[in-house]
Amino acid sequence: MIGKRLKYAQRYQEILTALLKNGLGFVVKDLGLLGFKRKAEADSTMYSKSIAERIRSVLEELGPTFVKLGQLASTRVDLIPENIIKELEKLQDNVAPIPFSDVEKIIEKELGQPANDLFLEVNDRPIASASIGQVHYGKLPTGQEVAIKVQRPNIEEKIDIDLQILSDLTNLMEEKLEWANNYRISEIVEEVSRSLRLELDYTVEAWNGEKIARQLKEHPNYIIPSIHWEYTTKRILTMDYISGTRLRDYAKNASEAEKKLVAKQFVECMFQQIFIDGFFHGDPHPGNLFVLPDKRMALIDFGMIGRLSPSMKNDLASVIIALKNRDINEVIFLFLKLGQSSEPIDNDQIYADIEVLIEMNMDIPLQQISLANLINNLMEISFKYRVRMPADLTILAKTLLTMEGILSHLDKDLSIIDMAHPFGEKLIRERLKPSKIMKETRNKLREIQTFLTQLMKSGSSITKDGKIHVEISVPEVKNLSKKLDRVTNQLSFSIILLAFSIMMVGLVVGASISNVKTFLWNFPVVEVGGVVATLMFLWLLFSILKHGKF
Numbered sequence: 001m002i003g004k005r006l007k008y009a010q011r012y013q014e015i016l017t018a019l020l021k022n023g024l025g026f027v028v029k030d031l032g033l034l035g036f037k038r039k040a041e042a043d044s045t046m047y048s049k050s051i052a053e054r055i056r057s058v059l060e061e062l063g064p065t066f067v068k069l070g071q072l073a074s075t076r077v078d079l080i081p082e083n084i085i086k087e088l089e090k091l092q093d094n095v096a097p098i099p100f101s102d103v104e105k106i107i108e109k110e111l112g113q114p115a116n117d118l119f120l121e122v123n124d125r126p127i128a129s130a131s132i133g134q135v136h137y138g139k140l141p142t143g144q145e146v147a148i149k150v151q152r153p154n155i156e157e158k159i160d161i162d163l164q165i166l167s168d169l170t171n172l173m174e175e176k177l178e179w180a181n182n183y184r185i186s187e188i189v190e191e192v193s194r195s196l197r198l199e200l201d202y203t204v205e206a207w208n209g210e211k212i213a214r215q216l217k218e219h220p221n222y223i224i225p226s227i228h229w230e231y232t233t234k235r236i237l238t239m240d241y242i243s244g245t246r247l248r249d250y251a252k253n254a255s256e257a258e259k260k261l262v263a264k265q266f267v268e269c270m271f272q273q274i275f276i277d278g279f280f281h282g283d284p285h286p287g288n289l290f291v292l293p294d295k296r297m298a299l300i301d302f303g304m305i306g307r308l309s310p311s312m313k314n315d316l317a318s319v320i321i322a323l324k325n326r327d328i329n330e331v332i333f334l335f336l337k338l339g340q341s342s343e344p345i346d347n348d349q350i351y352a353d354i355e356v357l358i359e360m361n362m363d364i365p366l367q368q369i370s371l372a373n374l375i376n377n378l379m380e381i382s383f384k385y386r387v388r389m390p391a392d393l394t395i396l397a398k399t400l401l402t403m404e405g406i407l408s409h410l411d412k413d414l415s416i417i418d419m420a421h422p423f424g425e426k427l428i429r430e431r432l433k434p435s436k437i438m439k440e441t442r443n444k445l446r447e448i449q450t451f452l453t454q455l456m457k458s459g460s461s462i463t464k465d466g467k468i469h470v471e472i473s474v475p476e477v478k479n480l481s482k483k484l485d486r487v488t489n490q491l492s493f494s495i496i497l498l499a500f501s502i503m504m505v506g507l508v509v510g511a512s513i514s515n516v517k518t519f520l521w522n523f524p525v526v527e528v529g530g531v532v533a534t535l536m537f538l539w540l541l542f543s544i545l546k547h548g549k550f
Helices: 002-021 025-030 044-048 051-062 064-073 082-088 100-111 155-176 178-183 185-199 202-215 247-253 256-277 310-324 328-338 347-362 371-384 391-410 416-431 434-468 474-514 525-546
Strands: 133-139 145-151 236-240 279-281 289-291 297-299 305-307
Touching: 002 025, 002 051, 002 155, 051 064, 051 082, 064 082, 064 155, 064 185, 100 145, 100 236, 155 178, 155 185, 185 202, 202 236, 202 256, 202 279, 247 256, 247 289, 247 391, 256 279, 256 297, 256 310, 256 391, 256 416, 279 391, 305 391, 310 328, 310 391, 310 416, 328 347, 347 371, 371 391, 371 416, 391 416
Parallel strands: none
Antiparallel strands: 133 145, 145 236, 279 305, 289 297
């Protein structure tokens, strides 16, 4: 415990010193922490740099934890100013690989046997190195080629100390600095800290990869490396070795026809994950994509994942359709629906800003519209008005931006919106299927039931309070109870009839739109529905009138 506190204090001093050296001493001063620093002077060249550049310099100097946090934070366009985002995107993992002797020790500690006994071969030179771990080529006793990802020694403890200090500092900053409170930096740090801690557990990455592999199993053109669980732990990840050409290298030498084919496959692969599965690779940069000799595409590194709920998928599909149809009002409605704000929003002003943005894009040919830039611009508007977007939506924006960057080297004429449109239509058709409407109706009825139960409890609480604290007479309490019963019955009466009506209309309309031939086509559903609705109406009306509660 004492050792950890000492490390905490030492690291605290290092962080304050780095802030001072890189021209951010005003932050240390405003926090009242100058008395805790070691002697340090700012590099005079730093004052000629922007605040955003100084922030990047601090993160790079402080090492892996801060670099990784900066990279993760660069996805939050809705929370961080654009100029800082651009600097965070430049952050690189400039870390030296750990000695192979350390790699062997970690393998033996994690897997219980020396590396030489477990593997037929482990190359002592890493094929990739990053802030959290590095990757070595190896072979299993079966001869299967594998990539072995090994976590750096003591990295979890170092990251834990850094995250504790960051949490303390950001909370202090929000207390003392108005701009820090406005940017809600403690929330940003908390969010990226959760993501970073997940990346420390390689079994999470392995599970992510396997899930995406299951999603793509019907698509033979996409390859996800298999996980070898008997050689995988929280700190070791062993998967099939991909023998292919990294996309960044492939784009330099392939023919135009080959590049167009790979571009189309890449977009279809990503849109399958995004629109259909709602679980997608959150960092598909060219270094994580390989093209195999037979032109199939392989994806690696599933540390960053994006998730879209069914409702978010539907909203995203609606955005695509609205963009295709040039429906400005629908785009604005969906944007405001997705966002959350802790402060009152000037709806007229935000509406005007979004309208200008959309109209600017409406004048551009559809093939030239950048969906990623459009979403990023919407995120900037959300930052301006402090409208917080779901974290996974910002990961999606970053993913789309990366995709468009890749397409610029493969097929500049390929339109992401054109490619997304069929997936959006498929989602809309899926949503209108009778089975989906039935399921949604059941869910709504359960919500109504919960609401009515809570309403009755609240009513009971009100009558209790009336009797005990307000000291109203017993007849008044009874009258209040009767009124509550009447209101509840009227509400349930209206809601049930409305829900049933929506369900019946939805079944008929959904069946005709989706072109799914079900029993509805050969069954007098409208007539039977009318009879059932009438019987429900009469039964409920009789029950209520009988008890005099309407």
